[in-house]
Amino acid sequence: MTIDTIPTQITPATPDLSGMQLVYQAPEALADTQTHYCPGCTHGIIHRLIAEVIDELGVRERTIGVAPVGCAVFAYEYFNFDGTEAAHGRAPAMATGIKRVAPDKIVFTYQGDGDIASIGGNEILAACVRGEKITVIFVNNAVYGMTGGQMAPTTPPGMVTTSSPLGRDVELQGYPIHLTEMLAMMPGVAYAARRSMHSVAEIKRAKKSIRKAFEAQLQGLGLGIVEILSACPINWRLDPSNALDFIRHTMLPVYPLGEFKVHEALQKR
Amino acid sequence: MAKELWKGNEALAEAAIRAGAEAYFGYPITPQTELLEYMSRRMPELGRVFLQAESEIGAINMVYGAACAGVRVLSSSSSPGISLMQEGLSYIAASEVPAVLVNIMRGGPGLGNIQPSQGDYFQMVKSSGHGDYHAIVLAPSTLQEAVDLMQITFELAFKYRHIVTLIGDGTLGQMMEPVEMPPFKEWPEERPAWALTGAKDRPPNRISSLYLGAERLEALNLRLQRKLDEIRQNEVRYETMMTDDAEYLIVAFGTVGRIAQSAVRKARAAGLKVGLFRPITLCPYPEQQLEALSRQVKGILVTEMNAGQMLEDVRRISRERVPVQFVGRMGGMIPLPDDMLPALHKLIETVEHPQSSPAAVLA
Numbered sequence: 090m091t092i093d094t095i096p097t098q099i100t101p102a103t104p105d106l107s108g109m110q111l112v113y114q115a116p117e118a119l120a121d122t123q124t125h126y127c128p129g130c131t132h133g134i135i136h137r138l139i140a141e142v143i144d145e146l147g148v149r150e151r152t153i154g155v156a157p158v159g160c161a162v163f164a165y166e167y168f169n170f171d172g173t174e175a176a177h178g179r180a181p182a183m184a185t186g187i188k189r190v191a192p193d194k195i196v197f198t199y200q201g202d203g204d205i206a207s208i209g210g211n212e213i214l215a216a217c218v219r220g221e222k223i224t225v226i227f228v229n230n231a232v233y234g235m236t237g238g239q240m241a242p243t244t245p246p247g248m249v250t251t252s253s254p255l256g257r258d259v260e261l262q263g264y265p266i267h268l269t270e271m272l273a274m275m276p277g278v279a280y281a282a283r284r285s286m287h288s289v290a291e292i293k294r295a296k297k298s299i300r301k302a303f304e305a306q307l308q309g310l311g312l313g314i315v316e317i318l319s320a321c322p323i324n325w326r327l328d329p330s331n332a333l334d335f336i337r338h339t340m341l342p343v344y345p346l347g348e349f350k351v352h353e354a355l356q357k358r
Numbered sequence: 359m360a361k362e363l364w365k366g367n368e369a370l371a372e373a374a375i376r377a378g379a380e381a382y383f384g385y386p387i388t389p390q391t392e393l394l395e396y397m398s399r400r401m402p403e404l405g406r407v408f409l410q411a412e413s414e415i416g417a418i419n420m421v422y423g424a425a426c427a428g429v430r431v432l433s434s435s436s437s438p439g440i441s442l443m444q445e446g447l448s449y450i451a452a453s454e455v456p457a458v459l460v461n462i463m464r465g466g467p468g469l470g471n472i473q474p475s476q477g478d479y480f481q482m483v484k485s486s487g488h489g490d491y492h493a494i495v496l497a498p499s500t501l502q503e504a505v506d507l508m509q510i511t512f513e514l515a516f517k518y519r520h521i522v523t524l525i526g527d528g529t530l531g532q533m534m535e536p537v538e539m540p541p542f543k544e545w546p547e548e549r550p551a552w553a554l555t556g557a558k559d560r561p562p563n564r565i566s567s568l569y570l571g572a573e574r575l576e577a578l579n580l581r582l583q584r585k586l587d588e589i590r591q592n593e594v595r596y597e598t599m600m601t602d603d604a605e606y607l608i609v610a611f612g613t614v615g616r617i618a619q620s621a622v623r624k625a626r627a628a629g630l631k632v633g634l635f636r637p638i639t640l641c642p643y644p645e646q647q648l649e650a651l652s653r654q655v656k657g658i659l660v661t662e663m664n665a666g667q668m669l670e671d672v673r674r675i676s677r678e679r680v681p682v683q684f685v686g687r688m689g690g691m692i693p694l695p696d697d698m699l700p701a702l703h704k705l706i707e708t709v710e711h712p713q714s715s716p717a718a719v720l721a
Contacts, residue, residue, distance in 0.1 A: 149557070150557055153556065165564045165566060169557070171554040171556055171562050172564050173426050173554060173564065173566060174566040176446060179416075179445075182416040182423070184423060185423065186383065186419065189420070189424065190423075190427050212412070212416055212419070215411070219409075
């Protein structure tokens with residue numbers, strides 16, 4: 090068959106939508122594109138929650154996102170608003186630069202656990218000290234995902250990774266960091282919570298927390314941070330369903346969920 | 359405007375403000391701290407942004423963010439702080455956003471000291487970070503020249519969407535001199551089309567230094583190299599003194615270039631036909647002009663406040679057609695005419711009586 094013989098007009102059957110009501114659609118703030126995330130990874134859900142919140146708050150046209158180095162390095166491609174990509178761990182400093190020169194913009198960082206809790210520890214700490222009016226989405230999957238599953242500061246004790254082949258030994262490699270609880274103690278932080286992607290109920294709670302973290306910025310209250318426990322089936326060597334169970338049984342005992350800091354202006358709602 | 363007595367770091371700060379700086383992010387480090395201190399009171403006074411960062415790493419990444427927003431932003435630091443900024447500088451260069459950076463250099467390596475030095479020639483000129491790029495490097499020799507050069511930094515940065523650095527040794531930051539301040543520069547209010555200003559009535563703008571495909575990253579690199587070629591063609595600056603009939607040439611930059619003027623005058627008074635070549639842009643280096651002079655003279659003496667860094671470029675550009683010798687001081691010591699003149703005599707001796715002279719001269 091030559092090219093010429095391929096039918097050039099293909100008319101798909103148009104469904105009859107009369108009498109139907111649109112109840113669910115992709116958020117405008119989410120780019121209509123494929124992501125590079127692995128099967129069973131929950132980054133995509135977190136992206137969608139952020140996009141839904143941005144739409145609900147009506148701030149898409151003045152939002153600027155800052156992607157990290159790590160699995161979410163291409164996050165700026167997946168949102169339908171302005172975005173950039175920081176050096177490893179430096180997103181809070183970059184977001185500070187943007188917010189300080191453009192205070193009318195809604196600025197958020199999207200960072201993994203290695204990015205924010207290890208190499209970028211000082212940048213997030215300083216942003217909280219200053220009470221920067223930015224929002225931080227902190228995705229904790231307990232490993233360095235992009236480089237192939239090495240031990241992170243968030244890796245639970247005993248967990249086998251490619252750089253802790255005998256399991257994380259706290260005597261040698263220290264204890265998992267509870268960054269969000271630490272930051273919640275700081276006066277510059279207006280909202281701090283930890284949520285998880287392991288169940289529908291938790292996903293709904295995560296969205297509420299993301300919304301509050303953005304509202305903290307909109308109201309000029311201070312920095313809002315949401316840590317989200319996220320599945321990494323490929324690097325955990327688990328199928329997607331067992332990866333959610335890993336969050337339930339191994340991560341939750343180390344990382345309790347909940348709100349650690351809620352500014353009173355956010356409580357009145 | 360009449361001349362006023364200014365301290366170097368403060369003059370640089372006021373000059374940057376008059377050039378149009380809208381935001382400053384920095385971290386204290388001697389011998390440039392007065393620049394940050396001046397900014398901390400002057401910028402808020404004018405309704406502009408000042409923020410003391412948690413580190414030089416924080417500062418340069420704040421600059422990166424503000425630059426992405428299309429704002430005229432600068433930082434300043436001194437040698438060890440610049441080392442910390444190298445990561446951010448590389449990202450800024452790759453993202454092609456405009457930024458201005460002042461480096462008031464101090465003695466190194468390591469913590470070194472807070473005395474003047476030109477030990478960062480390699481760090482600033484060869485590459486201030488990983489990857490293939492070179493920032494534009496301006497090296498004034500007086501406060502007036504520093505203030506005047508500061509006026510073109512943002513123009514160059516925005517014209518080429520690139521990093522513009524202005525460097526001086528600690529002397530330049532600490533000394534006081536009469537300076538005539540320029541008037542405030544006028545800038546258009548609108549931001550560049552590429553800037554992150556919110557995707558209102560347009561598709562999203564995305565600024566990144568990530569190019570996973572080898573072809574795409576090579577294309578970026580080729581674009582950066584073409585930009586560098588354009589900069590080399592358009593932005594070369596230099597100064598010569600008594601080179602028309604010169605038989606011997608002193609090459610020096612920054613404060614040392616100024617000190618070398620005294621050495622040239624003394625040599626001339628002694629009947630020696632000596633001239634001075636002072637590059638004002640270290641990148642792009644005035645290669646054609648130096649090359650032409652290297653065909654005219656019998657010998658070249660390079661003098662720097664380091665172990666001989668620009669020396670390597672002078673040897674390359676002159677192709678060592680004639681003897682190229684060096685005299686320098688390090689660790690905060692400043693090469694003076696008393697260092698330069700004996701070195702000059704040794705150079706002349708090497709040329710006039712090659713058999714009886716040592717091949718190289720060390721200070």
